[in-house]
Amino acid sequence: MFSEALLCFGASSTSVDEHDNDADENSEEIYIDSIFPECEDVDECILNAANSIGLKEIPRYEQSFHPVEVTKGLWIVPEWGAPPSYELIASESLNFFNEEPSFGNHNVDDVQATNIILNPGLAFGSGEHATTKLCLLLLRRLIKGGELFLDYGTGSGILGIAAIKFGAAMSVGADIDPQAIKSAHQNAALNNIGPKKMKLHLVPDRTFTASMNERVDGVVEDLSSHKIRGISQTEKYDVVIANILLNPLLQLADHIVSYAKPGAVVGISGILSEQLPHIINRYSEFLEDILVSEMDDWTCVSGKKKRVKEDH
DSSP, X not given: OHHHHHXXXXXXXXXXXXXXXXXXXXXXXXXXXXXXXXXXXXXXXXXHHHHHTTOSSOOEEOOOOOOEEEETTEEEEETTSOOSEEEEEOOOOSOEESSOOOOOOEEEEOTTOEEEEEOOTTSSOOSOXXXXXXXXXXXXXXXXXXXXXXXXXXXXXXXXXXXXXXXXXXXXXXXXXHHHHHHHHHHXXXXXXXXXXXXXXXXXXXXXXXXXXXXXXXXXXXXXXXXXXXXXXXXXXXXEEEEOOHHHHHHTHHHHHTTEEXXXXXXXXXXXXXXXXXXXXXXXXXXXXXXXXXXXXXXXXXXXXXXXXXXX
């Protein structure tokens, strides 16, 4: 209820974790990570949200977006922060809790790290959510150099940026949210990635079930000055990842997989562990050698696109 109230009073996104890694397993505390627009009065939003559902006390909260270590040598760094070399880092994000915060400060000496500079804005993908981390870990394993990568539902652009930094030749991202395209474009610039390396386009919601070639015409020029003609064909990409919601993942399975080359890896995330059987059942038709990775009750499914057997 509180999470929904936050959205009503100004938050642009929220995610709920009933089992925070730093919390006592027997605790009944619920942690909420939330993103707010820069112009939003966060204090007032939280006060109004609490009052609207009759909370007697205002939950304690910390406003922050600190560098996030996805794995050794891979960091997500806020635009307003410094890369995590030779500095103390507080690892907490924006948490709502009933006790005083305790910061897990640690010394980071990682001058060779891959740092992804990010300002998530209103788009999903700050690097703190388990599904984003799972996709980043998958990308890091898959990208060897020179690949074409498709980010189906690009959000903040974090996966596309990571793919380029890992060595991909080109990253293509599509999203139905204009704010996501704007955010991804800005984040690419923060990482010195130009339009020849990372191409972005906005697609009308209704055309997510149409072909990618049709969706090229939906590019908004003031958000992205480049179109992706010539690289949007099906069976074009070496790696395809869709980190979206369960229903579109199920409804658009054949469409998502169609953009991968035969034998290429397709990654699917945004899935709770309890939803995994639905995804496995749906994608087994298209993928083989399916692997599942899990983190904090979220999962990422990956597999190789099946090759069509020719009749002799």
